[in-house]
Amino acid sequence: MGMIRQTLKKRFGTPEKQLHLRVICSTVGPGKARLLGLIAEKNSITEAAREMRMSYKRAWQLVDNLNGSFQEPLVESITGGSHGGGSRLTKTGERVLELYRAIHEKSLAATAKELKKLRGLLKP
Amino acid sequence: MGMIRQTLKKRFGTPEKQLHLRVICSTVGPGKARLLGLIAEKNSITEAAREMRMSYKRAWQLVDNLNGSFQEPLVESITGGSHGGGSRLTKTGERVLELYRAIHEKSLAATAKELKKLRGLLKP
DSSP states (O other), X not given: OHXXXXXXXXXXXXXXXXXXXXXXXXXXXXXXXXXXXXXXXXXXXXXXXXXXXXXXXXXXXXXXXXXXXXXXXSEEEEOSTTTTOEEEEOHHHHHHHHHHHHHHHHHHHHTHHHHHXXXXXXXX | OHHXXXXXHHHHSSOTTSOOEEEEETXXXXXXXXXXXXXXXXXXXXXXXXXXXXXXXXXXXXXXXXXHXXXXXXXXXXXXXXXXXXXXXXXXXXXHHHHXXXXXXXXXXXXXXXXXXXXXXXXX
């Protein structure tokens, strides 16, 4: 039970009642943005999926969905190399992740006052 | 089929592929915010539910969930009067709706440039 709770906390960052802003831009939400960030970091869909406690199949579906939503793919395979392959973000993928993060940060900054007021009305 | 599509368009505002920003502040998202707005407008959960093509039961559950999340209820019953009852937003309910709308509008305004760039990368 403690284990599950810890897992949930790790996955979703904040407890349910705490106020936070989720930014969802039609095709990209916090889950897909985190996946892109982890692929950029680890150069591996398998590793990114493991970090998110998600099956490889599910992660691949999300990547496939993202690739199909944009004019150019966001994630591409690396063939060969010393690690024998993997995946990485394309230039477009890096750009999308950068824009998503900017949108999230700017939204938070622009609404900090209102979020604080709203938080003050919630049950503790 | 055309009927269903029209309904979906009416309910969700924009076609799936069009880029838009959804703001979700833990307990309040676009659906609950719209419900609060309609209750404010119509002074009736029944009418608000009908407008959203939602069952009364579902609308009532959402209201109950909102009321339970804040220190004071957001929606209260109107007893008596010429229309024999109904529901309305409390002062706290009006405040929450106002804050939610401000958060949504300020987020959009603060990120218009990035949203436009992200839109430019999506498939048409």
